[in-house]
Amino acid sequence: MAEKTTLEALKQKFPEYVVETSAPFGDETLIIRKEALLEIAAFLRKPPFDFQMLLDLTCVDHPGRSDRFEMVYHLFSLASNRRLRIKLSLPEQAAVVGSLVRFWKNANWLEREVFDMFGVRFEGHPDLRRLFMNDAFEGHPLRKDYPLRKRQPLIPLRK
């Protein structure tokens, strides 16, 4: 694989799953269909690509779009010193995507954070609970439609 970029290899391997590729400022970015995530992740996790590290996993809320939530995954390969960004879109009604915990253990808490803040659910996650907010918290605070000044205190406030 040495000479080929990761994007070219993935486009050849999964032509039906890859929606778009780009490399802004040299950061290889891959936009895929949501049902392809686990298959592509399994492929990237093993050699020859060997993306051992899941650097980050997060979500972006685009209230105007038909597919409201955009998941963003950042991978890093220690063996070949390569980085890869994977994006996929999720509709609001079915904000469900496969869990990456089976490939990268740190996805556990990262996915719990995204579940807590955005309400995206992860199929196959071993323990999908809120991470930051308390269990009684209603709603998902990083959604753009969460009221900015809405407070949910745990004890009665003095004023």
Added chain:
Amino acid sequence: MQGNFITTKLNAMLGWARKFSLFHYPYVTACCGMEYMSTACAHFDIDRFGAGWTRFSPRQSDLLLVVGTISQKQAPILRIVYDQMTEPKWVIAFGACAVSGGIYDNYAVVQGVDQVIPVDVYIPGCPPRPEMVLDGLLKLQEKIQQQKQDWRWQKRQP
């Protein structure tokens, strides 16, 4: 008898004793803690004002320093710490977050600790300079000296 006794009022004497023997409990949750440490250590030396004893137990403290951001999840803990302190007790809100929530006008942060516990002195700043902290401490001492003192044998109003 000359020079062997002084006369004062009990209220003033208690105020004088209390303002120079503040045992403080630092409730440090955020970056203001750095300025707190600077104030408490040798350079600025909070001990000059009789507040050098840091007690890490609320039961032995009479000044609660709320240093830093208090989130909604922290609020019940802060309330318990305050309730555990014995009377008489005072509270300083240290830094913009403790005073008003600071820049964090969002779902997670209490908008000023006076929503949770009563506050005597507010020290703004992000973070406040140690000089401001010492100024706040002097203001609190003045307040303690002026206030009506509560003591053990005092007749309590039902």
